[in-house]
Amino acid sequence: MSGRRVGAISKRLLQQFRRDHRTLGLLFGAPLVILALLGYLLRGGGDVPRMGVVNLDGGGLGNVVASALESSKTVSASPMKEADAEARLRTGDIAGYVLLPSDFSAKAQQSRLIAPEVHLEGSQPGLSQSILQAVSESFAALAGQAGGVRFAPRVTFLYGGLNFDTLDYFGAAFIGLVVFFLVFVITAVAFLRERGQGTLERLMASPLRRAEIVLGYMLGFTVLALVQSAEVLAFSLLVLHVHNVGNVALIFGLEALMAIAAVNLGIFLSMFARTEFQAVQFIPLVIVPQMLLAGIIFPVSTEPGPLQALSHVLPLTYAVEGLRNIMIKGADLSWSSLQLDFGVVLGFCVLVILAGATTLRRRIA
Amino acid sequence: MATETYAVDVVGVVKRFGKQSALDGVSLRVRRGEVYGLLGPNGAGKTTLIRSLVGLVTPENGTVTVLGHRMPQLEVLAHVGYMTQQAALYPDLSAEENVHFFGAISGRVDGVREALEFVDLWDRRKSVVSTLSGGMRTRCSLACALVHKPDLLLLDEPTVGVDPQLRVQLWDGFRKMAAGGTSIVVSSHVMDEAERCDRLGLIRFGKLLAEGTVAEIKAKAGVERLEDAFLKLSEVSEP
Secondary structure, X not given: XXXXXXXXXXXXXXXXXXXOHHHHHHHHHHHHHHHHHXXXXXXXXXXXXXXXEEEOOOOOHHHHHHHHHHOOOOOEEEEOOHHHHHHHHHOOOOOXXXXXXXXXXXXXXXXXXXXXXXXXXXXXXXXXXXXXXXXXXXXXXXXXXXXXXEEOOEXXXXXXXXXXXXXXXXXXXXXXXXXXXXXXXXXXXXXXXXXXXXXXXXXXXXXXXXXXXXXXXXXXXXXXXHHHHHHHHHHHHHHOOOOXXXXXXXXXXXXXXXXXXXXXXXXXXXXXXXXXXXXHOHHHHHHHHHHHHOOOOOOHXXXXXXXXXXXXXXXXXXXXHXXXXXXXXXXXXXOHHHHHHHHXXXXXXXXXXXXXXXXXXXXXX | OOOOOEEEEEEEEEEEEOOEEEEEEEEXXXXXXXXXXXXXXXXXXXXXXXXXXXXXXXXXXXXXXEOOEEOOOOHHHHHEEEEOOOOOOOOOOEHHHHHHHHHHHXXXXXXXXXXXXXXXXXXXXXXXXXXXXXXXXXXXXXHHHHOOOOOEEEEEOOOOOOOHHHHHHHHHHHHHHHHOOOEEEEEEOOHHHHOOOOEEEEEEOOEEEEEEOHHHHHHHHOOOOHHHHHHHHHHHOOO
């Protein structure tokens, strides 16, 4: 063991990085950006889940509960009519509502039992939890006044249900995500290898058109990506039993569109990297922010306002929402929300295909 | 396409990379069925010149005409074979698969066997490229450049790493192709290879210093050996 020889290796490494400004920037810049984003996301005073309070109670207890809910910090509750609340629940405008029936006060005093109806949208377990928590807190105030009452809410779910767990929620998003990221990385690296081994130079000196290269790549990798999509989907549904009430062909269709987009994003972004090493660096830059902001883990509706705007620009947000619409809500193409999701993902596909073909021409010629 | 006198017609080509001048007003013509040798030291501009012939380099000034077409032009590239300095191959494919691929993108796959036999790799055609030796890869790369039976073959230092016996064999092949009407532009810094060219262009600092047959160049420098001629002619124009 020679200290000098070991030192030579360490010194050479540092010398290399001194010339690679991009890697240095990534090494010291990316962690701060990602942490700052995460910090803002979680502490930036994001919106709380919205819910409705339908108070039909003739007695006074209903008002106590309603005002307790409306002053809650866990949720943003507002009074509304039953029909209105039901409609807004279906559009996803509110995550749930509590209904206090007309005999609410009477029953509470007679049978010492508080039984409000809690209607939840159910597709996002985190929001459902917040609402249930807020409701039970509001009744704690009531129990203090009335004394010795039992609290037994009747909970109904529009989507999902009691057995709907975190995997069901994340699973829908990850089916698309896994395919998107892996296909992206593999394509970007393969395209850079073409450049590095000199074969791209040869392709450029052949009668091949730029568009033919991009299309050829797209078709080749799409075959791989589709097989992978089918495998991931089958494993999720048949082995993991991820909750699905939608059409499997639609899920596969959306997955396939994401895969095609990923192939072309890979080709496009590889134009901005010289080495495979630099291509891998796109993961923290391109992929991690999307993971945080596309609503995969944190619902977009509870993000701080400016981040919501950013989320609504990311195509992945729509892909994730589309997959959840199909799998959790059973959406089909007659739903306008799913039409939007498909439309955005399709538009993104076209955009990256064009971007890839255009950039390829510029970089080579 | 066989009617033009010149396979390559380069007029006053200028190309700079930043402040570095790679080609500084080069003009040269390669006749049909001629083997034209580009001779010059490393960094003289040989590769840039060859790349400009296939449209990979866009000159700032001057014109490049290949097989009667002003470059850049995509269709004419189907009749041009280009062998890069580095053996540009797909390491995960076999020798035959590589040659077949490059034939397919140029529109002809009927010459795969002939090309592999030309470089003496037919017996190794099933070998994956990553398992081949450096010399074999060079040969495979050459096969990829001529699989589509081009009218113009551009070879950027094709015999680097090839053993002397096979080098002689390859040159016999080049001469045979030229006799069959193929024009060949070959860059080299090996003098005995230069002796086998019909005409030579001496290139240095992006300029064509001298052009002619081997005998003409020797006479111009007034020396016996081509190597001396090259050194002498280079000295004259040192900037």
